[in-house]
Amino acid sequence: MRPIKIYQEDQIPSPTLRLWMLFSANPFALAGLWGVCTLLLLTLFGTYIAPFSPEAQDPRALLLPPSWDPAGTVEHFLGTDDLGRDIFSRLLHGARLTFGMSLSIVATALSMGFVIGSISGMMHGLKSSILGHLLDALLSIPSLLMAILVVAVMGPGLNNVFWAVGIALTPQFVRAIHQSVHEELQKEYVTAAKLDGANGLQIFWFVIMPNVWETVIIQTTLAISAAILDIAALGFLNLGAQAPSPEWGAMVSQGLDNLLTAPWTVTIPGVAILFSVLAINLVGDGLRSALTPIRT
Amino acid sequence: MARYLLRRLNLFLATALLMLGILFYATSLFPVEHSYALSGVRVPSLQQQAQIIEDYQLEQGELAQFIAYVQQRLGGNLGLSLTSQQPVANELASVLPASFELAIVAGLIALVLGIPLGVLASQSQHKLTQHCIMAITLTGYSIPVFWLGLLLSLWFGVRLGWLPISGQINLLYEIRPVSGFMLIDTLLSDSQYRWSAFKDVLLHLLLPAITLAVLPFTVVVRITRSAMMNVMNQTFIRAAEARGLKTSKIIVRHALPNALIPVLKHLGLMLGPFASYAIIVEMIFAWPGVGSWLISGIYQRDYTVIQGGILAVSLLIIFLNILIEVLHTVSNPLSRKELYAAN
Numbered sequence: 001m002r003p004i005k006i007y008q009e010d011q012i013p014s015p016t017l018r019l020w021m022l023f024s025a026n027p028f029a030l031a032g033l034w035g036v037c038t039l040l041l042l043t044l045f046g047t048y049i050a051p052f053s054p055e056a057q058d059p060r061a062l063l064l065p066p067s068w069d070p071a072g073t074v075e076h077f078l079g080t081d082d083l084g085r086d087i088f089s090r091l092l093h094g095a096r097l098t099f100g101m102s103l104s105i106v107a108t109a110l111s112m113g114f115v116i117g118s119i120s121g122m123m124h125g126l127k128s129s130i131l132g133h134l135l136d137a138l139l140s141i142p143s144l145l146m147a148i149l150v151v152a153v154m155g156p157g158l159n160n161v162f163w164a165v166g167i168a169l170t171p172q173f174v175r176a177i178h179q180s181v182h183e184e185l186q187k188e189y190v191t192a193a194k195l196d197g198a199n200g201l202q203i204f205w206f207v208i209m210p211n212v213w214e215t216v217i218i219q220t221t222l223a224i225s226a227a228i229l230d231i232a233a234l235g236f237l238n239l240g241a242q243a244p245s246p247e248w249g250a251m252v253s254q255g256l257d258n259l260l261t262a263p264w265t266v267t268i269p270g271v272a273i274l275f276s277v278l279a280i281n282l283v284g285d286g287l288r289s290a291l292t293p294i295r296t
Numbered sequence: 297m298a299r300y301l302l303r304r305l306n307l308f309l310a311t312a313l314l315m316l317g318i319l320f321y322a323t324s325l326f327p328v329e330h331s332y333a334l335s336g337v338r339v340p341s342l343q344q345q346a347q348i349i350e351d352y353q354l355e356q357g358e359l360a361q362f363i364a365y366v367q368q369r370l371g372g373n374l375g376l377s378l379t380s381q382q383p384v385a386n387e388l389a390s391v392l393p394a395s396f397e398l399a400i401v402a403g404l405i406a407l408v409l410g411i412p413l414g415v416l417a418s419q420s421q422h423k424l425t426q427h428c429i430m431a432i433t434l435t436g437y438s439i440p441v442f443w444l445g446l447l448l449s450l451w452f453g454v455r456l457g458w459l460p461i462s463g464q465i466n467l468l469y470e471i472r473p474v475s476g477f478m479l480i481d482t483l484l485s486d487s488q489y490r491w492s493a494f495k496d497v498l499l500h501l502l503l504p505a506i507t508l509a510v511l512p513f514t515v516v517v518r519i520t521r522s523a524m525m526n527v528m529n530q531t532f533i534r535a536a537e538a539r540g541l542k543t544s545k546i547i548v549r550h551a552l553p554n555a556l557i558p559v560l561k562h563l564g565l566m567l568g569p570f571a572s573y574a575i576i577v578e579m580i581f582a583w584p585g586v587g588s589w590l591i592s593g594i595y596q597r598d599y600t601v602i603q604g605g606i607l608a609v610s611l612l613i614i615f616l617n618i619l620i621e622v623l624h625t626v627s628n629p630l631s632r633k634e635l636y637a638a639n
Binding site for chain 1: 307310311315318319322325326327427430431434435437438439440441442443446447450454567568569571572575576579590591594595597599602605606609610613614617
């Protein structure tokens with residue numbers, strides 16, 4: 001039972017609570033959040049609930065269709081590929097490679113970009129412009145070309161995808177954070193804080209940063225979805241994860257040989273990629289529209 | 297304005313130089329002999345070896361080497377392709393137009409369909425229509441392009457058999473390349489079958505262009521919609537309404553030009569992902585453009601082709617980016633004001 005209200009006072013929700021209320025009012029965004037949570041759980045625990053190992057080959061069940069097809073069996077829920085490997089188990093193992101890796105790439109790129117972007121954003125003049133534009137040259141190389149360059153130097157492999165996608169993503173963070181710090185720095189409330197005698201570090205952390213987090217969050221969701229698509233694309237082109245790996249993009253390319261006889265080997269990993277990117281984008285979209293009314 | 301243009305030019309040069317520096321550094325990291333990675337001559341004679349050392353200043357310090365590298369590359373000497381032993385510059389010139397053709401058609405599809413749809417989405421008051429449009433665009437934005445291309449070619453190319461799924465033109469037609477753009481070349485050719493050849497080229501173009509257009513289309517719809525909603529709330533629109541203008545006139549004459557400015561800005565940001573997607577689409581549909589050329593280059597470890605392709609594509613993107621930024625400033629008086637204040 002709730003305590004009886006004695007005083008007639010209105011609860012004013014905190015900004016975080018207001019954000020959550022706006023966010024959860026949007027059913028699509030909530031659905032996306034559930035999707036992301038599911039993906040996170042699968043990334044962490046997927047390998048334990050997978051019924052088969054990703055490389056286990058079953059010679060009696062080659063190219064078995066998914067279980068809802070009359071020819072399929074429940075044992076192999078999403079069917080098998082041309083070597084008799086269970087697609088469902090491979091998807092669960094691949095979640096760690098595709099989704100988990102995109103998270104770690106974005107975390108690395110974010111921390112790098114955050115440091116460079118905030119330092120260059122707080123500085124003035126030539127130094128700021130050099131630091132801010134230093135990585136613009138990297139920004140102009142599309143992520144796929146960057147990956148090609150990295151692969152040319154280091155050879156194909158999943159580790160190199162980390163570098164390629166990370167190098168391609170970092171300048172975006174630098175640019176976004178640099179711009180928004182710079183914009184906030186021009187505003188009057190910062191001058192007020194300066195007149196109050198705040199030093200540079202205080203201005204940065206307590207005055208400017210609370211207004212920049214929004215940009216950081218939005219940029220992060222964008223970057224995660226871009227990273228998933230890039231990892232999968234590189235796996236598909238055989239430049240990233242190599243053949244037996246259950247990375248989702250690599251699974252699409254491995255299923256390519258049987259596209260006509262067993263289209264599910266291509267469609268199912270593709271649906272998994274689509275689902276995870278869509279969930280991230282739904283959350284990002286919901287966050288953006290929830291943040292806008294506060295901002296204006 | 298001149299000062300602004302000069303600054304942009306400066307930025308272009310600096311970025312391009314930095315870009316060349318990155319490529320130069322990467323070239324020295326390639327796991328083959330340095331002179332081989334630079335020139336692409338497989339078994340150089342003594343004379344050629346001396347020429348290569350002379351050209352790239354290989355016996356001098358790093359800085360002199362870099363200057364020589366920039367001179368060679370900007371002078372059009374991109375080396376020989378390791379696999380075909382043809383000059384990379386010639387190969388590049390022969391594959392670039394096909395990529396341009398695909399990119400331009402895809403971009404046009406995206407703009408021509410995307411802008412009206414974005415305007416419609418911003419005007420509709422109906423909840424369901426809005427949700428539908430947002431759901432479709434978000435899905436289009438999230439779809440992995442290689443998978444989409446495969447599904448489209450499987451469905452329209454193989455199952456239904458409506459459209460060809462690989463190449464640029466049926467090999468039966470013999471078209472002399474004049475401009476490199478197949479659509480123009482077929483019309484220019486004097487063969488009696490040119491109309492059927494033109495139709496064939498158009499059919500070949502359809503699937504790759506649609507696949508590639510999905511990403512820019514969804515972005516254009518979303519940006520147009522939000523920009524239109526912004527503009528329609530402003531006072532000058534209410535003034536136009538008060539003057540009794542028709543809604544269609546208000547939208548086309550007063551609102552749309554203002555709403556297109558953010559669209560232009562986002563087009564510049566989208567160039568990088570667009571180029572990545574174009575490479576994958578070319579690869580799936582066996583389109584004889586820069587993308588599939590580069591991908592086959594990396595499969596064969598053709599280091600000169602990789603360098604040349606990346607250099608060309610990145611310089612192009614840097615240039616287009618700055619061009620779009622300048623256009624944005626020219627068309628947007630508000631950002632010009634900011635500019636003068638900054639100066």
